[in-house]
Amino acid sequence: MPVTIAAQGDIVNWVERLWHDGLYTGEVERIASLSDTVNVIRVRNAANCWSTASQSVLLALPTQYESGADTIACEPTDGFPFSVEFDAGQYTIYHDSTEEPQEVPIVNYRWYRGDTGEDLASGQIYTAVNGGEYVVEVFDGCWMHTDTFNVELFPNPVIAAIDTVIYRQVTVLAENGTQPYRYAINNAEPQDDKTFKNLPNGDYTVYVIDQNGCEDSMSFLFDSSYEIEVPNFFTPNNDGFNDRWVITGLEKLPESIIYIYDRYGKLLRKYSSTDPAWDGEYLNRPIAADDYWYVIHLLPIDKYLRGNFTLKR
Numbered sequence: 001m002p003v004t005i006a007a008q009g010d011i012v013n014w015v016e017r018l019w020h021d022g023l024y025t026g027e028v029e030r031i032a033s034l035s036d037t038v039n040v041i042r043v044r045n046a047a048n049c050w051s052t053a054s055q056s057v058l059l060a061l062p063t064q065y066e067s068g069a070d071t072i073a074c075e076p077t078d079g080f081p082f083s084v085e086f087d088a089g090q091y092t093i094y095h096d097s098t099e100e101p102q103e104v105p106i107v108n109y110r111w112y113r114g115d116t117g118e119d120l121a122s123g124q125i126y127t128a129v130n131g132g133e134y135v136v137e138v139f140d141g142c143w144m145h146t147d148t149f150n151v152e153l154f155p156n157p158v159i160a161a162i163d164t165v166i167y168r169q170v171t172v173l174a175e176n177g178t179q180p181y182r183y184a185i186n187n188a189e190p191q192d193d194k195t196f197k198n199l200p201n202g203d204y205t206v207y208v209i210d211q212n213g214c215e216d217s218m219s220f221l222f223d224s225s226y227e228i229e230v231p232n233f234f235t236p237n238n239d240g241f242n243d244r245w246v247i248t249g250l251e252k253l254p255e256s257i258i259y260i261y262d263r264y265g266k267l268l269r270k271y272s273s274t275d276p277a278w279d280g281e282y283l284n285r286p287i288a289a290d291d292y293w294y295v296i297h298l299l300p301i302d303k304y305l306r307g308n309f310t311l312k313r
Contacts, residue, residue: 071128071149071150071151071152072151072152072154073151073152073153073154074153074154074155074156074212074213074214074215075131075153075154075155075156107124107138107139107140108122108138108139108140109121109122109123109124109136109137109138110122110136110137111123111126111134111135111136112134112135112137113132113133113134113135114132114133114134114135114148115132115133120134128149128151130151130153131151131152131153132150132151133148133149133150133151134148134149134150134151135147135148135149136149154177154178154210154212154214155176155177155178155214156176156177156210156214156215156216157174157175157176157177157178157181157208157209157210157214157215157216158174158175158176158177158216159172159173159174159206159208159216159217159218160173160174160175161173162206162218162220164220164222164227165227165228165298165303165305166227166228166229166230166305167227167228167229167230167248167249168197168198168199168200168227168229169195169196169197169198169199169227170185170195170196170199170204170206170222171194171195171196172194172195172196172206172208173194174194174208174216177208177210177211177212177214177216178210178211178212178214179210179211180192180210180211181194181208181209181210181211182208182209183196183206183207183208183209184206184207184209185199185204185205185206185207186204186205190207190209199222201222201223202221202222203219203220203221203222204219204220204221204222205217205218205219205220206218206220227249228247228248228249228250228296228298228305229247229248229249230247230294230296230305230307230309231245231246231247231309232309232310233309233310233311233312234246234280234309234311234312235311235312235313236279236280236281236286236311236313237313243279243280244276244277244278244279244280245260245277245278245279245280245309245311246277247273247277247296250273250296251273253273253298253299253300253301254272254273254274255272255273255299255300256272256273256296256297256298256299257270257271257272257273257296257297257299258270258271258272258273258278258294258295258296258297259294259295259296259297260278260292260293260294261292261293261294261295262287262290262292262293263290263291263292263293268282268287268292269282280311286313287311288311288313289310289311289312289313290310290311291308291309291310291311292308292309292310292311293306293307293308294306294307294308294309
């Protein structure tokens with residue numbers, strides 16, 4: 001036989017429907033707050049018979065939660081642990097006549113994807129390895145807390161190659177990520193130029209950092225004895241010193257071709273790296289002191305070096 005439970009004084013925050021033999025307990029319905037003191041409960045059955053009982057209740061307040069923030073980071077990643085910290089305070093629920101404190105039920109967690117609803121985990125901490133929306137539901141037996149986390153992952157730049165062909169010079173070639181890039185070597189400040197010059201021999205680590213702050217690095221041993229050195233000037237005065245424009249390091253690439261131009265783009269000399277170096281003449285006549293431009297086609301690796309130098313007399 002169903003009965004109705006009502007509270008004297010305050011409005012109860014739950015109602016239980018009980019059978020007279022106590023074999024079945026119906027669902028709990030929360031209505032309002034009950035004071036954390038001794039409350040009198042009056043029970044009436046269908047025959048209008050009443051019974052009362054006193055119950056000591058110390059109420060649990062809403063649990064205080066702290067959860068992580070949205071994350072914007074670079075991929076790939078080992079994951080981002082999200083956690084929910086809670087503080088249940090000093091409140092304990094007494095729910096029997098002995099007034100013995102009963103532990104607040106174990107907190108239950110449910111993590112799932114916000115876009116698909118896929119269940120992911122049931123612990124306090126979840127580590128997300130992919131971008132997207134994540135939702136956590138926390139239930140402590142009295143209160144439900146829900147929070148949403150968003151993870152946005154940016155692709156990392158990748159150092160595709162390190163060009164060390166030019167003497168004492170390193171050029172970093174990068175791809176992927178989000179341009180523009182910035183470049184750094186060892187502990188130096190990042191720079192916009194991808195080339196580092198006048199480097200002594202040694203161990204180096206270069207870094208490329210993209211617009212989102214994502215980065216890649218590569219370490220290498222730099223030995224300039226294996227590089228190509230292009231002189232900045234020469235003095236063809238027939239004094240036996242520095243009379244020819246000699247490029248060192250091309251003996252490793254004997255098929256290479258050198259082109260020399262004046263400032264107007266006129267081709268003055270084309271020769272192989274195995275030919276004698278240029279002596280500053282055009283059609284067997286000395287040319288004027290000035291700045292000149294070169295293109296070196298490195299073969300068989302099919303690279304080009306371009307720049308300028310000065311002829312001094």
